[in-house]
Amino acid sequence: xxxxxxxxxxxxxxxxxxxxxxxxxxxxxxxxxxxxxxxxxxxxxxxxxxxxxxxxxxxxxxxxxxxxxxxxxxxxxxxxxxxxxxxxxxxxxxxxxxxxxxxxxxxxxxxxxxxxxxxxxxxxxxxxxxxxxxxxxxxxxxxxxxxxxxxxxxxxxxxxxxxxxxxxxxxxxxxxxxxxxxxxxxxxxxxxxxxxxxxxxxxxxxxxxxxxxxxxxxxxxxxxxxxxxxxxxxxxxxxxxxxxxxxxxxxxxxxxxxxxxxxxxxxxxxxxxxxxxxxxxxxxxxxxxxxxxxxxxxxxxxxxxxxxxxxxxxxxxxxxxxxxxxxxxxxxxxxxxxxxxxxxxxxxxxxxxxxxxxxxxxxxxxxxxxxxxxxxxxxxxxxxxxxxxxxxxxxxxxxxxxxxxxxxxxxxxxxxxxxxxxxxxxxxxxxxxxxxxxxxxxxxxxxxxxxxxxxxxxxxxx
Numbered sequence: 001x002x003x004x005x006x007x008x009x010x011x012x013x014x015x016x017x018x019x020x021x022x023x024x025x026x027x028x029x030x031x032x033x034x035x036x037x038x039x040x041x042x043x044x045x046x047x048x049x050x051x052x053x054x055x056x057x058x059x060x061x062x063x064x065x066x067x068x069x070x071x072x073x074x075x076x077x078x079x080x081x082x083x084x085x086x087x088x089x090x091x092x093x094x095x096x097x098x099x100x101x102x103x104x105x106x107x108x109x110x111x112x113x114x115x116x117x118x119x120x121x122x123x124x125x126x127x128x129x130x131x132x133x134x135x136x137x138x139x140x141x142x143x144x145x146x147x148x149x150x151x152x153x154x155x156x157x158x159x160x161x162x163x164x165x166x167x168x169x170x171x172x173x174x175x176x177x178x179x180x181x182x183x184x185x186x187x188x189x190x191x192x193x194x195x196x197x198x199x200x201x202x203x204x205x206x207x208x209x210x211x212x213x214x215x216x217x218x219x220x221x222x223x224x225x226x227x228x229x230x231x232x233x234x235x236x237x238x239x240x241x242x243x244x245x246x247x248x249x250x251x252x253x254x255x256x257x258x259x260x261x262x263x264x265x266x267x268x269x270x271x272x273x274x275x276x277x278x279x280x281x282x283x284x285x286x287x288x289x290x291x292x293x294x295x296x297x298x299x300x301x302x303x304x305x306x307x308x309x310x311x312x313x314x315x316x317x318x319x320x321x322x323x324x325x326x327x328x329x330x331x332x333x334x335x336x337x338x339x340x341x342x343x344x345x346x347x348x349x350x351x352x353x354x355x356x357x358x359x360x361x362x363x364x365x366x367x368x369x370x371x372x373x374x375x376x377x378x379x380x381x382x383x384x385x386x387x388x389x390x391x392x393x394x395x396x397x398x399x400x401x402x403x404x405x406x407x408x409x410x411x412x413x414x415x416x417x418x419x420x421x422x423x424x425x426x427x428x429x430x431x432x433x434x435x436x437x438x439x440x441x442x443x444x445x446x447x448x449x450x451x452x453x454x455x456x457x458x459x460x461x462x
Contacts (some may be wrong), residue, residue, distance in 0.1 A: 004332055009447040011181075016050035018255050018281050023444050025097055027405050033447075033451075033453060034455045035089075035090065035104060036057070036090070036104055036445055036447070036455070037088045037455060039085075039089035039090045039091065039104075040086060040288065040441075040455050040457055041318050041457065042085065042086075042089050043082050043085035043089060044082065044421070044439075044441060044457055045459065046062065046081075046085040047064065047081050047082050047085065047439075047459075048064060048398055048459060048460070048461065049292065050064060050068075050081065051063060051065075051461075052064065052065040052421070052435065054420075054421050054424050055417065055421065055435070056424055058257070058417075058421075059129075059257055059417055060128075060129075060132045060257075060419060061117070061125060061128050061129070061132075061417075062128070062437075062461050063116070063371065063435035063436060063461075064258075064435065064436045065280070065430060065435050066074070066078050066137075066433070066435070066436060067092045067427065067429040067430055067431070067432045067434060068081075069425055069427050070427070070429075071427055071429065072429055073339075073431050073434030074434075075111050075439075076087065076159045077116060077434075077439075078114075078194075078436065079110065079111050079173065079440070081111050082111070082133075082441060082443075083106060083109050086106060086109070086443070087106060089204070089363060090104045090106065091104075091226065092444075095153050096122055099218040103447065103448050104174060104445050104447050105220055105446050105447070105454075106443070106444075106445045107171040107444045107445055107446060108164075108442075108443070108444045109441060109442075109443050109444075110441065110442045110443075111238075111439050111440065111441050111443065112440050112456075113239075113376060113439065113440045114235070114434070114436050114438065114439035114440070115235075115237070115238055115239065115241075115437050115438050115439070115460070116235040116432070116433050116436055116437065117237075117433070117435045117437060118228065118234070118236050118414070118430045118432055118433035118435075119224050119235070119237065119238035119241075119243075119413065119437070120234055120235070120236065120238045120243060121236055121410060121411065122407065122410025122411055122413070122414055123238070123243040123245060124238065124243065124405070124437050125410060125413070125414060125417075125432070126243065126244070126245055126310055126410050127243040127244045127245070127462070128437075128462065129245060129249075129250055130244040130245070130249040130250055130253065131462075132253065133249045133250070133252050133253045133256070134462065135391055136353075137252070138252045138253055138256050139252055139394070139433055140186070141322075141394065141395055142251050142252060142257075142394060142395060142398040143248045143251065143252060143256045144391075144395060145251075145391070145395050145398045145399045145402065146247070146248060146304075146343065146402075148365045148366070148399075149287060149399060149402060150295075151366050152298065152365060152399045152403070153403070154222060155297075155298045155301040155302055155365070156294075156297070156298065156301075156403065158292075158301040158304075160300055160301050160304035160305075161202065161297070161300065161422065163200075163304075163325050163343070164199070164304075164340065164343040165202075166349075167336050167339050167340050167343065167389050168195075168340060170336050171191065171333070171336050171337065171340065174330075174332065174333065174336075176188040176189055176190070176191060176326060176330075177326055177327075177329035179329065180391060189326045189329060190326065191324065191326045191333065191337070192324055192325075192326070193324070193337055193340060194341060194344070194346035194378050194380075195337070195340040195341045195343065195371060195377060196321060197380060198344035198347050198348060198377060199340070199343075199347075201347065201351075202347075202433055205289075205290065205294050205295055206289070206292040206295075206296045206354065207289055207358075208420070209300050209351050209353050209354060209355075210292060210296075210351070210354035210355050210357070210358045210385075211358055211359075212261075212288075212292065212358040213358070214285070214288070215272070215273060215284055216264065217261070217272065217284045217288060218269075218270060218271035218272070218282070218283075219285070220269060220270065220283065221282050221283040222282055222419065223271065223282075224280075224282055226415045226418075227414075227415040227418050227419070228260070228411055228415055228418060228431065229280065229411035229412050229414070229415050229433050232374055233411075233433050234433045234434070235433045235434065236433070244404055245406060247402065247406070248449040250409070251398055251401065251402070254274060254342070254401065254409075254413060255394065255398070258273035258274050258277070258395075258413075259271060259272065259273050259274070260272055260273065260274040260275055260394060260397055260415060261275065261288055261291075261392065262360070265395070265425060267420075267423075267424070268419070268420055268423070269419040269422075269423045270284055270287075270390065270416065271284050271422060272284040272287055273290055273416045274394075274397055274401065274414070275287035275288050275290075275291050275397065276412060276416060277399040277400050277401055277404075277409055277412040278290075278291055278294075278318065278397060278404065278414070279291060279294075279400075280408070280415075284333065285304065288352040291397060291400060292354070294356070294400055295354065295357070295400075296350060296354060296433045297392075297397050298396070299350045300346060300347065300350040301365065302365065302367060303345075303346035303347075303349040303350050303353070303367070303370065303372070304342075304343060304372050305370070305372075306346070306367055307342045307343070307345050307346040307349075307372055308342055310370075310372070313345060313372055313374065314338065314342060314372075316344070316373070316375075317338040317339075317341040317342050317352040317374050318334065318338045319374075320338075320341055320374050320377075320378060321333070321334050321337040321338040321341065321351065342376055344377045344452055345372040345373070345374060345376065345377055346372065348372070348376050348382060349370055349371060349372045349385075351382050351383075352371065352383055352384055352385035353385060354385045354387075355385065355395050356384070356385045356386065356387055357392065357396065358393065359384075359387075360387075360392070360393075361385075361386070361387030361388070361392070362387055362389060362390040362391055362392045363388065363390045363391065364388065364390035364391070365391060371383075371385055417430065417432055418432055420428060437457055437460055437461055437462060438458065438459065438460020438461065438462065439458070439459065439460065440456065440457065441457055441459075442455070443455070443456075443457070445456045
C-alpha cells in the first residue's frame with residue numbers, strides 16, 4: 001500500500017508540475033507578446049516624434065522627413081528608425097535587474113503604406129494648413145477677394161489691348177488725305193493722332209511706369225526643375241480621406257506664412273513668395289514683373305469699359321478728333337481716331353491706378369467713377385491718382401493665386417517650403433513628397449519556445 005501511494009503521489013506531482021510549467025510557459029509567451037506589442041506601439045510613436053522641427057516652426061506643419069537631414073529620402077530610413085526603437089525597447093531591457101523572461105528577436109519590419117504631404121497632389125499639406133488657420137483664428141483682408149472673383153474673371157477674359165491694336169492697325173492702313181501746298185505739290189496730311197504717344201508706351205516696363213520700388217527685391221534665381229511642382233512627383237497616393245481644402249482658409253495661411261512685395265518674409269530663399277505662387281517664375285523680379293503685367297491687364301480692362309461707356313468722355317474724344325486736319329479732310333478717320341483716344345484715356349488711367357497700388361493705396365476692381373480726361377491725352381504726360389476704397393496690392397495678388405487653381409497653388413506652396421527648408425538646414429535632399437504624415441507597418445518577430453509574432457499597425461498625426 002505504501003508503494004502504491006508513493007507512485008500515485010509521484011504521478012500526481014508530475015501532472016501538477018506539468019500543468020504549472022504549461023501555465024508558466026503561456027504566461028511567459030503572453031508576456032513576450034505584450035512586450036512585443038508595447039514595443040511596436042512605442043516604436044511607431046517614437047518614429048513620429050522625430051518630426052521635422054523646421055517645418056513645424058516655420059509653417060506649423062508636422063511631418064517626418066525621411067531624409068533625416070543628411071540621407072537620400074527613402075522609406076527604408078524610416079524602417080531603420082522603427083527597428084532601432086523597437087530593438088531598444090525589446091532587447092535593451094534584458095540586461096537590467098528584474099529583466100522579463102523570454103527573448104524576442106525581430107525578423108522583419110516593412111512599412112507597407114504611407115502618406116506624404118504630397119498625397120492627392122498636396123491635399124495633405126493643405127489639410128494641415130487649413131486646420132491650423134481654423135484653430136489659430138487667422139483672417140485677413142485677402143479673404144475679401146472672394147466676393148468679386150467673378151468680376152476678376154470677367155476682366156481677365158476681356159482683351160482691350162487687342163481691340164486697341166486693331167483700331168491702330170486700321171488707322172495705319174487707311175490712306176491719308178492729300179493737300180496741295182504753295183508749290184502746287186500734293187502732300188499727305190499727317191494724321192497726328194494724339195493717342196499715338198500713349199500707344200507707343202504699350203510694351204514698356206510696367207514696373208517702371210508704376211514707379212514701383214524694387215530696391216529690396218531678392219536677386220536670387222532658382223532652378224525650377226529641383227522643386228516639386230516641376231520634377232516627377234512621388235508618393236501622391238492617398239487613402240479615401242476627407243481632406244479639408246477650404247480656399248479662404250488656405251489663402252489666409254499663405255498670407256500668414258509667406259511674404260510678398262512690400263511685406264517680405266525674413267530668412268527665405270525668395271523674398272516675394274506669394275508672387276512665385278501666382279506666377280511660378282525663376283526669380284523674384286520675374287514674378288513681380290509678371291504679377292504687374294496681370295494687374296495692368298485687369299485695370300486696363302476695367303478702365304477701358306468705363307471709358308467706352310462714358311458718353312461725356314466720348315464727346316470729348318470726338319471733339320478732339322474733329323480738330324485734326326486729316327479728319328476734316330476725310331470723315332472716315334473720325335470714329336476710329338475718337339475710339340483710339342478713349343483707349344489712350346484708359347491706358348493713362350491704368351498707369352495712374354498702378355502708381356496708386358504700388359504706393360500702398362487701393363483701387364476698386366470695378367470703378368464707379370474715374371479721373372480720365374481727353375485733356376490728359378492731349379497734354380502728353382502721365383499722372384498719378386489717389387488712394388480710394390477698393391483692393392490693395394495684396395488683395396489683387398490673392399485673386400491671382402485663386403485663379404491658378406488648387407493643385408498649382410498647393411505644389412508651388414510646397415516649392416517654397418522646400419526652398420526654405422533646404423536654405424535653413426543646408427539639406428539639399430529635403431523633399432516634400434518624402435515627408436510622411438501617417439504610415440502602416442508590418443512587423444514580424446520570434447520569441448522563446450518557438451513562438452512567432454506578427455503585427456500590423458497604422459499610426460499618424462491626422
